[in-house]
Amino acid sequence: MIENTTKILTEESSGIKLDRTEERILKDQIRVIEKKESYITLYRFATKLDWIIMFIGLVFSAAAGVTMAGRAVLTGIMTDYYTRFQIHTISTNEFSKELNYYFLIYAYFAIFTFFFTYISIVTWLITGERIARQIREQYFRAVLRQNIAYFDKYGSGEVTTRITSDIHLVQDGISEKVPLAFLCLDFYSRAGIIAEEAISTIRVAVAFGAQKKLSDLYDAYLGKARKEGLKKSLFVGFALGIMFFGIYAFDALAFWFGSIMITNNELSSGQVIGVYTLILTGFFSLTNFFDYIRAIALAMGASSKLFETIDRIPSIDIASDTGDKPENVVGHIQFKNINFIYPTRHDDKTLNNISLDVEPGSIVAIVGSLGSGKSTIVSLILRFYDPLSGDIFLDGRNIKSLNLIWLRRQIGFISQELALFKTTIAENVSYGLIGPIYENLPDNEKREMIVNACRIADAHDFIMNFPDKYETMVGERGILLSGGQKQRIAIARAIIKNPKILLLDEATSALDTQSESIVQNALEKTANGRTTIVIAHRLSTIRNASKIIVMNKGVIVEAGTHKELMDKKGSYFKLVETQQIQQNFKNREEFNILNSSIIPPKDDVTTSFTIKDNKDHQINNEQKADVEIGLKYTEHDYTFTFLELIKKVVINNGPDFLMLSIGIISSIINGCLYPVFAIIYANVIQAYSKTGDTLRREAAFWALISFIFSILIFLVTVIQNVILGFLSENLTERIRSMSFASILRQDISFFDDENHNVGALANHLSLHVTYVNGLVGVTLGNLLHVTAMIFSSVIVSLIVGWKLTLVCLCSIPLMIGAGGLRIKMLSSFQQKTKKAYEYSAQIVCEGADNIRTVATLTCENNFWEKYHNLLDEPIHKSFKNALLVSIPFAFANCAIFLVTALAFWYGSKLFIDHEYDLKKMFTVYTAIIIGSTFTGRFFAYAPDIAKVTSASGSIMSLLEHVPKIDTWHQDGEKIKIIKGHLKCSNANFYYPTRINVQVLQGLNLEVKPGQYAALVGPSGCGKSTIMNLIERFYQVTNGTITIDEINIDKMNVNNLREHIALVSQEPSLYDLTIKENILLGCLPGQNITQNDLEKVCQEANIHDFIIGLPNGYDTYVGGKGIQLSGGQKQRITIARALIRNPKILLLDEATSALDSESEKVVQKALDAAAHGRTTLAIAHRLSTIQHADIIFVIKDGKVYEQGTHQELLELQGIYYIMLQKQHLGESNL
Secondary structure, three states, X not given: OHHHHHOOOOHHHHOOOOOHHHHHHHHHHHOOOOOOOOHHHHHOOOOHHHHHHHHHHHHHHHHHHHHHHHHHHHXXXXXXXXXXXXXXXXXXXXXXXXXXXXXXXXXXXXXHHHHHHHHHHHXXXXXXXXXXXXXXXXXXXXXXXXXXXXHHHHOOHHHHHHHHHHHHHHHHHHOOOOOOOOOOHHHHHHHHHHHHHHHHOHHHHHHOOOHHHHHHHHHHHXXXXXXXHHHHHHHHHHHHHHHHHXXXXXXXXXXXXXXXXXXXXXXXXXXXXXXHHHHHHHHHHHHHHHHHHHHHHHHHHHHHHHHHHHHOOOOOOOOOOOOEOOOOOOOOEEEEEEEEEOOOOOOOEEEEEEEEEEOOOOEEEEEEOXXXXXXXXXXXXXXXXXXXXXXXXXXXXEHHHEOHHHHHHOEEEEOOOOOOOOOEHHHHHHHHHOOOOOOOOOHHHHHHHXXXXXXXXXXXXXXXXXXXXXXXXXXXXXOOOOHHHHHHHHHHHHHOOOOOEEEEEOOOOOOOHHHHHHHHHHHHHHHOOOEEEEEOOOHHHOOOOOEEEEEEOOEEEEEEOHHHHHHHOOHHHHHHHHOOOOOOOOOHHHHHHHHHHOOOOHHHHHOOOOOEOOHHHOOOHHHHHHHHHHHOOOOOOOOOOHHHHHHHHHHHOXXXXXXXXXXXXXXXXXXXXXXXXXXXXXXXHHHHOOOHHHHHHHHHHHHHHHHXXXXXXXHHHHHHHHHHHHHHHHHHHHHHHHHHHHHHHOOHHHHHOHHHXXXXXXHHHHHHHHHHHHOOOHHHHHHHHHHHHHHHHHHHHHHHOHHHHHHHOOHHHHHHHHHHHHHHHHHHHHHHHHHHHHHHHHHHHHHHHOHHHHHHHXXXXXXXXXXXXXXXXXXXXXXXXXXXXXXXXXXXXXHHHHHHHHHHHHHHHHHHOOOOOHHHHHHHHHHHHHHHHHHHHHHHOHHHHHHHHHHHHHHHHHHHOOOOOOOOOOXXXXXXXXXXXXXXXXXXXXXXXXXXXXXXXXXXEEEOOOOEEEEEOOOOOOHHHHHHHHOOOOOOOEEEXXXXXXXXXXXXXXXXXXXXXXXXXXXXXXXXXXXXXXXOOOOOOOOOOHHHHHHHHHHOOOHHHHHOOOXXXXXXXXXXXXXXXXXXXXXXXXXHHHOOOOOEEEEEOOOOOOOHHHHHHHHHHHHHHHOOOEEEEEOOOHXXXXXXXXXXXXXXXXXXXXXXXXXXXXXXXXXXXXXXXXXXXXXXX
16 A cells, blocks of 8 residues: 555656656655554553553463462362262361361452452553553644645545544553454545545535435445455454364363373372363463454554554654754745645646745735646745755745744745634634744733734624624634634734734635725735735735736746736736726716725724624524524433343344344354353263273263364354354444434534534544444354353253252352443443543544644644643543442452352252262353353453443434434425525524524525526625525524525425535535546436536636646545645536536635636636526625626625616615725726
8 A cells, every 4th residue: 555655656657757856855755654563562652650550460460360270270179079078088077177278268369369350450451541642642743743745645534533443443452452343444544534524524515415425435435344354254253163163172182081091090080170170261261362362453453554654754844853943034035946746746747947036025926827836836935845856945045954843933824725723713813823932921912912913804893793702612614604704813813923924825815805905904014024925816916016926837927016017918917807897987087086985984894794693683482492403413312221222233234134143043052052061061070080991981972072062162153253243344334334324414503513523423433333333243242142151051050950050140140240330330431531532533633634724833732732631531530440440340250269169168068968969069060150250251341332332322313313404304395497586585594503693684685587696795794604594504593585486494405405506615525536526516317428527627617627637537636625726626616516507506706716817717607607597606706796687785694785786886885885995997007
């Protein structure tokens, strides 16, 4: 696998000639050295204290093992005394006296065993938790350390899978080592990436009805993992069968050879039994050790991937302290002969011998077509990548010689792909203050800086209108805020530290006109005295730049001021021309008069904000209940009992019911065979009490029976483990598939709940499903085996000797009671710590998903410290748990000495009274007492049972949860053909997660069939919410939304969405090929030809780019489309929308990431596509909607103005004021 990931294609395959130095530069950025870890390396992060604790645990574990060996010796001694008494070579008094002495020895052994077992279990549990924590922390630290090219190659979804499932596997292998039938790690990791992408872009999946397609893709990887698991199960089944055959075949040999030793007077019968029991104890320990070896092997396999990342030192290393840290920064940036190829796109040269000079304090704007290399320049300044050749200088110093953290802290960066963290607004902005200069400031000074930055970014007003103001949680990826709000907070975060260099990559693309004007003015003011590089598609934002650079296909084609370039009438002139807005005024003077005379009322526009907490519109209880219904699902609505869980698992295994029946029956038969062995064993001891030929003949007979028995054990064991192993793999695939499908089934309000973040849901699909899966595999087989053995042993013993059986049965409640208590304690512990581990996994997922933002802000240590602190709670609970749950386990181990002593004591009474002989005595003893030791093995699975029970609530509740807006239901009216008549009547809406904030306040609008309607207005006024409601992501609180006069609440939700296509402002692609991403937009049963595919791509102006790639439409786009620029991704999403030929087209800033030339072409295509269909567009670039049939101006959740472009201009209201801010007048040309 590693060879495939690091191989760099050269001239023969890519057409780009690379010398060895250039090949090495590319390879170094993505190379991962494959490792195979030895078991001892699992403990590489153990401290001296851990080693001391583990050594103590080993010593006490060995001591506990010695006590078990001592029990075998004592059994031989007791057998000797019973044999001698039966053949009358010892008196009754001597028999009683000797036995009483050894009963006392048994009591001492019980005390020692309890103490030794308790210490050994506690020490290993504690060290397992401590070391697992270290691995978690070191892995996350290493992940945050990696360069950006690493994430381009491997994606962020794999990180979540590794830190949840794989580290738990390692912990199982280094601590308590309970058996877990697990999975093929690489395939499940790949499936985890698909799941993480689908969940994080759930709105796109729902809008296009792509849940089934994504589920099928997920299932394909599960199927590959299942095939590998089946091979493993086959091997394990035969290995266990051979092992048990060897044990019982050894019994046959031992019985036969023991008779010869007794006949030759070399050993007594008790000594033979003692040696045999000692060796047998060792053999049975090996069967348990086989389970532990499997856990160890799984741990070693999982650790290799973890340690590969931990040991990887990236070529661009944020953790390195090396490099210069100049005291002063002037801000002079120079590119000299830069050639660049992305390490994961080595067949496409992005920059071709670029040279540019950015003077200190100047504002340099970079414009050009999509994929021309604009954003790449910014990435190289930040040292996200290294160029193939050439040098980049800051103040005359090669940036490779500068300390990486120092370099990035001199830069303020605002990306076109916004990333906010799941915390408060204040904390998000404060991430811009990371560094020694600001970290130690008093809280009040920090808060003042935060507020000032938000004022400059025009964010303060809308923040203050939230109920919690600056302490408002923004949700995962800022989902609770509008695009414009997120952008303004990102701007505040970038400018708060007053950086010397400012990089703005479409910094105002998601802002409304008014906010853009204010923020642009603020950015221009803050740019004074600092070097600023601006990438912009809205040319109105960069006309005052010191220098404008025009790029095309990786080269600079023009450079100069706005006026100079306009005079040339070259590429830049054409770009500007495409953004001209037609304003049909009679003359220029009229415009100038209006422009100077109209001052926007403060209360009308400049104070516009997202949502007001309007007390006149308080939500009533009935509405509140309706809004909250989407959040009624909680992870532990009900915790299933163990028996209920088994029943549900059996139901879920319906397709494999025959196999399950065979597996269950074979497990029960396997358990019922043990009393047969007890009978064989007792008859052998009885034969040993005889002499001569009788002894040899009877011993040989029972030895032969024992050998036949071993063959039977082999067959049953193989059938049990192979069948249940197959079932385990099938169930893993089935429950993972069902869980993923169930997650995709949920409505959008489910994902708005902070408990249902990507990290937590990914945890459901990996760790929790694994726990439930264990119930049908090895765990279920062994539980049935032991249960059947106990019941059959009791029945046989009652038949053979009911008196001793009743006395011996007291051992069963003791063992079961102790084990049951342990399960209950473990289950309670698992429930408490699971939430903490889920939240910590969410931090990991967030950090990996937003690695570019994390790297830019140099907040790697902040994320790591947050993760470190989140692990404190579960680790402390784990230590407490270790101290408590080890008590019943240790008691269960020592109880066997007490009940053995009791059995021999009462048996001696029955012997003295001549009621029992050796055969009766040892049949009952072997069946009940020795059999009860297997209950210890039963309760060794207690952690599995506890984890299964804990995970069951989340998994099964998820599978059974029915959302209010349910895509699985076929209810509702289905319409084959619609006209596209949209109407909102008195629509009121509250988001389920913010039920005290009204978003829409009696909204009324109507779009007639075939009309092109536009929504404009301040950021967060409710424009995107309207589209969410039309798609039925949510339901209106009050009022109605109709299509062709049919209430959409009464329509079948799938049928509704089949008539609609959505292009959102944040383009979302999956780690698939370009073709597969576009085809996700297809309707069910829609047959798409290659010509159809190419047609929509031509309409979206992306076809030429695609066919220019070496693999064309089969090119993989990378995780979240990382291999493409923002504009390229946006055009592919437009093609995905057009492929279904929708009757209603929803465009939420559909061209926001496009350059002027592409925007003009795509806008023309969208205009053409709009013919014959209803189109509703949200746009901040008013040039894109000036030809709309009707324009709605939205503010505070209402329609304030509506009309055509010309009508609204003549109205001279809000729309007119917005328009002025974007106008490129002749004086500016």
